[in-house]
Amino acid sequence: MYIIVVGAGKVGYYLAKELLEAPEGHEVLIIELDAAKVERVTQELGDIALRGDGCEAATMEKAGYGRADMVIAVTGDDEDNLVVCQVAKAKFSVPRTVARINNPKNETIFKQLGIDTTVSATAAILAQIEQELPIHGLIQLLSLKGGGLEIVEVKVPQRASVVGKRIGELLLPQQSLITLIVDSDGTPRVPSNETIIRAEDQVVAVTRRESEDALRAALTNSSSPAAPGR
Amino acid sequence: MGCGRVGATLATWLDADGHDVTVLDIRPDAFKRLPPEFKGRRHAGNAIDQDVLARVGLRQADAFVAVTQGDNRNVMATQMAKHLFGVRRTLCRIYDPIREEIYRDLGLETISPTLVGAQLLKDLLDKQLVVADGEAEG
Numbered sequence: 001m002y003i004i005v006v007g008a009g010k011v012g013y014y015l016a017k018e019l020l021e022a023p024e025g026h027e028v029l030i031i032e033l034d035a036a037k038v039e040r041v042t043q044e045l046g047d048i049a050l051r052g053d054g055c056e057a058a059t060m061e062k063a064g065y066g067r068a069d070m071v072i073a074v075t076g077d078d079e080d081n082l083v084v085c086q087v088a089k090a091k092f093s094v095p096r097t098v099a100r101i102n103n104p105k106n107e108t109i110f111k112q113l114g115i116d117t118t119v120s121a122t123a124a125i126l127a128q129i130e131q132e133l134p135i136h137g138l139i140q141l142l143s144l145k146g147g148g149l150e151i152v153e154v155k156v157p158q159r160a161s162v163v164g165k166r167i168g169e170l171l172l173p174q175q176s177l178i179t180l181i182v183d184s185d186g187t188p189r190v191p192s193n194e195t196i197i198r199a200e201d202q203v204v205a206v207t208r209r210e211s212e213d214a215l216r217a218a219l220t221n222s223s224s225p226a227a228p229g230r
Numbered sequence: 231m232g233c234g235r236v237g238a239t240l241a242t243w244l245d246a247d248g249h250d251v252t253v254l255d256i257r258p259d260a261f262k263r264l265p266p267e268f269k270g271r272r273h274a275g276n277a278i279d280q281d282v283l284a285r286v287g288l289r290q291a292d293a294f295v296a297v298t299q300g301d302n303r304n305v306m307a308t309q310m311a312k313h314l315f316g317v318r319r320t321l322c323r324i325y326d327p328i329r330e331e332i333y334r335d336l337g338l339e340t341i342s343p344t345l346v347g348a349q350l351l352k353d354l355l356d357k358q359l360v361v362a363d364g365e366a367e368g
Binding site for chain 2: 055056057077078079080082083086087090091103105106109112113
């Protein structure tokens with residue numbers, strides 16, 4: 001594949017390095033405005049850097065966006081990453097665009113504006129830190145492409161009302177599915193309707209984004225949640 | 231959005247026309263460009279942050295104009311105003327004529343001061359040349 005990486009900061013540099021070392025043998029080009037960073041890439045990784053503005057048409061022509069299989073924009077500025085990907089799609093019909101986003105809230109608008117994939121380091125770090133925090137919340141593990149579904153993890157608290165119940169009798173939000181349970185001793189179980197929920201279970205579930213709160217409440221609330229519609 | 235020379239002038243005119251105007255700029259000292267008689271609101275904040283845009287009441291706005299120095303900031307903010315906040319009338323300044331054409335094709339209301347300025351200068355020059363030719367002949 002011919003892959004263009006825009007931005008030669010830490011993310012862009014190591015990404016290009018990984019792509020070059022991958023067994024698939026990708027052709028990689030890095031576009032970077034800062035001469036010092038271009039110099040560093042050229043010294044360390046070879047003649048794969050082009051100095052220029054990754055969203056200026058002249059640079060894009062020179063870089064050969066027209067034959068790129070993938071454009072990955074990883075500068076530190078969300079607005080630049082957005083425009084790189086939008087122009088790559090609109091003017092050069094690049095089949096796959098990936099944008100790094102720094103403000104996790106920008107994910108929705110980027111998707112809406114046609115960016116194929118967004119990667120948020122902030123969200124990933126937050127999720128990992130949340131996993132370490134002693135709160136019984138819900139952690140997003142992964143967004144599934146399209147459809148608004150995601151994979152989340154919930155740790156069942158000691159006093160949760162679901163403890164001791166069978167999965168079949170739980171009232172879960174629509175289109176929510178418990179797909180994996182990891183015991184407190186680390187043993188994974190594929191759940192069935194007969195599986196009993198135990199305290200401190202890590203429950204991995206597929207749910208709709210808008211049902212997150214309801215799912216978290218169903219699995220962590222101490223008192224019986226009110227029946228729907230009341 | 232953007233309280234540079236153009237932004238401040240436009241905001242002042244709209245305010246004088248009796249519109250309810252909010253000026254947004256990431257640098258608070260940019261508001262010094264607004265005259266003392268400006269009655270609108272000044273808001274220091276990052277206009278490509280949707281929380282900031284919500285806080286200044288963009289959902290209730292009838293129009294949004296992006297005139298910061300950064301083409302990409304303008305493009306992103308305008309698209310957020312249009313698609314996230316449903317603002318009906320938006321205007322986006324893009325210096326780079328090629329980028330301007332691309333976003334016009336994508337449905338944004340855009341203006342490239344580069345093209346407009348160059349065209350104005352050329353028209354004036356042409357006019358001067360015509361006058362000079364006329365004088366030479368006469």
